Amino acid sequence: MSQRIFIFDTTLRDGEQSPGATMNQSEKVRLARQLESLGVDIIEAGFPASSQGDFEAVQAIAAEVRGCQVAGLCRALDKDIDRAWDAIKGGANPRIHTFLATSPLHMTYKLRKEPAQVIEMIDHAVRHARKYTTNVEFSAEDGSRSEWEFLARCVDTAIKAGATTINIPDTVGYTQPDEFSALIRYLLEKVPDSDKAVFSVHCHNDLGLAVANTLAALRAGARQAEVTLSGIGERAGNASMEQVVMNLATRADLYKLETGIKTEQIYPSCRLLSRIIGQPIPPYKPIIGGNAFAHESGIHQDGMLKNRQTYEIMTPESIGRSGTDMVLGKHSGRAALVAKIKELGFNGLNEEQVNLVFEAVKRLADKKKKIFAEDVEALILEEIYRIPDHYGLLKLTVLSGDTNIAPTAAVKMIVDGEEKQLSGFGVGPVDAVFNTIATIIGRKPGLLEYAVSSITGGTDAQGEVTVKIEENGMASVGRGADGDIIVASAKAYINALNRLAKKKEERTCVTL
Ligand SMILES: CC(=O)SCCNC(=O)CCNC(=O)[C@H](O)C(C)(C)COP(=O)(O)OP(=O)(O)OC[C@H]1O[C@@H](n2cnc3c(N)ncnc32)[C@H](O)[C@@H]1OP(=O)(O)O
Ligand SMILES: CC(C)C(=O)C(=O)O
């Protein structure tokens, strides 16, 4: 039988302590509603004594969110506890979360209190909070650097005073998984009434161990995990909600612990946070990063096409993402390309044609970091469906810029099987290219339209050029794509010339 873990989300409190992650009241309420949809058990909405703005935001969240508990953080001082209660009391199930540091360092230098005074403050603060509610959490700040015996006394005091949740923070991200799980086991064993409270952990990521320490503590018997979306929080952040939850879900065989999280709401929640705080999700971030379900190398793509479990331990759909991304790039193989070609609706390509497109993809991948579906589509059109008949581009060099020299194009072409080359000038680089091509083939059609657009986003995107030309009352449209828009322009112009020539031939046949 799996045991239930409570997910305590502190994105709106510790998360907001992350530099640059400040949120206004309406943003906090919006995010709190999303956290409710996500299925967290407790939302720590803020620190009401810290400012009028924080007080009002916590009050608004408590009034709005009915499906989970809303907690307000406060120091172990009556005035802070009173303020926290005033902010949360309108909530469906309000929780007062009071804290006091218990490590020698913090007691001596920060609080300037003797251990006996700290014990007395804990007792007083928890009893004061209990006058308002039975739902009281006590946190022993810097718990992981506290003396174990003294920490056990602090925890015992808090439970006897009425705390129903005991939180052991690794405030500065100092502990290690084995050490932390041993501490949790020690407290559960040594504190006489440990079964009267839910044990919780709150881990910071200074050494990159926040998630590992949280999971170790859960295996040792902690039943609440304090986390934030995307792991934002003070300094290097907190344990990330999505990583803790997906470890428990993916390795349910090992942990045998379950949460109330609707995992398909994970990605939408982290995206909302990212938009609100204006900080993009790094691509390499586990679970929610752009690359988390992207496969680029040929061997992986081939395995994925045969069975997704070869390279995916969870599905993107399970965390609310639209699907696996088969990225075509310099490491991709034919299997992935064939799948992409079919996905684009080009079903009839033979092996030779696939090889042509494959080589073109590899060439493009040497110049461009990411190959999108649109790039492949453009390459198929270029390589297969736009095989030049009369004219083909072999080489192109263009000189242009803000100089006294007129823009110059040197073009090498194939014209009815014969190689020709010439240089020419124009008002701009495109004009120079078109003039030179027209001179080489001995024709001068009028240009009716010219348009360039980007096939995908990014400054390294391929440009697609469309031209419409006209000669003796006959018009034709041509398209060309390339990472260089002048080359794309030349390809489009030549494509239009070939189509015009084809039209002329067809008309001649009909006339005859
Ligand atoms: C680990 C954590 O994340 S703890 C939460 C951290 N979050 C915040 O600090 C954000 C909210 N904080 C604030 O807005 C302000 O610090 C306030 C309003 C709470 C207090 O502001 P000030 O009165 O100006 O005090 P200041 O912040 O300079 O110093 C904190 C004081 O609280 C004391 N203190 C610290 N923690 C506690 C505690 N848990 N219980 C009681 N007193 C405490 C300190 O010893 C210090 O006291 P001193 O002034 O007598 O030396
Ligand atoms: C207030 C407590 C829970 C905290 O944020 C910490 O110790 O990191």
Ligand SMILES: [Mg+2]
């Ligand atoms: Mg913290």
